[in-house]
Amino acid sequence: MALIFETQVPIAYRTAFIAKVRSVAANLQINPNWLMIIMYFESARTFSPSKFSATKNYVGLIQFGHIAAKDLKTSVLKLSKMTAVQQLDYVEKYYKMWFRYLKISLPRSFVDFYLITLFPSKVNKGHDAVIESKSIPGKAFAKANRVFKPNANGLITVGEVNRVLLTKIPAEWSSLV
Numbered sequence: 001m002a003l004i005f006e007t008q009v010p011i012a013y014r015t016a017f018i019a020k021v022r023s024v025a026a027n028l029q030i031n032p033n034w035l036m037i038i039m040y041f042e043s044a045r046t047f048s049p050s051k052f053s054a055t056k057n058y059v060g061l062i063q064f065g066h067i068a069a070k071d072l073k074t075s076v077l078k079l080s081k082m083t084a085v086q087q088l089d090y091v092e093k094y095y096k097m098w099f100r101y102l103k104i105s106l107p108r109s110f111v112d113f114y115l116i117t118l119f120p121s122k123v124n125k126g127h128d129a130v131i132e133s134k135s136i137p138g139k140a141f142a143k144a145n146r147v148f149k150p151n152a153n154g155l156i157t158v159g160e161v162n163r164v165l166l167t168k169i170p171a172e173w174s175s176l177v
Contacts (some may be wrong), residue, residue, distance in 0.1 A: 005040040024092040033109045049087040110177035111162040129160030
């Protein structure tokens with residue numbers, strides 16, 4: 001069966017990429033469509049390992065930052081020069097690392113899996129949790145992530161992240177999350 005957004009993966013590496021996504025998902029014990037949705041969203045619908053954020057601080061399939069790259073014993077520059085299939089190894093390592101840090105074997109939901117990418121400290125905190133930390137004020141997060149609509153206080157909640165993600169998924173695929 002095809003994966004969501006599979007036809008959006010560049011044809012030059014689609015077959016190898018999809019096979020690797022299935023392998024990574026099996027190793028993580030998650031639905032491979034969850035990975036596809038996150039990579040589609042995070043790579044600005046390109047599935048490009050060299051896609052940089054507007055600030056140039058994040059790159060690739062899940063928008064690795066400098067700290068995450070360092071934790072994975074690589075760099076943003078090295079990640080940007082990998083093929084998409086090669087970068088999937090680091091996608092897997094990233095999630096396994098966070099599963100260990102968060103002391104979970106599996107995320108409870110798709111939104112919690114996405115939060116491992118976006119803001120790991122909010123995993124399993126519930127839909128009312130505000131996306132912020134001591135080092136990242138909620139309003140600063142909201143300003144940097146304009147795709148999410150802040151509440152009346154100018155803050156983004158986990159529920160808002162979930163709502164936006166659901167709007168990005170075609171109706172026929174909504175059962176995946």
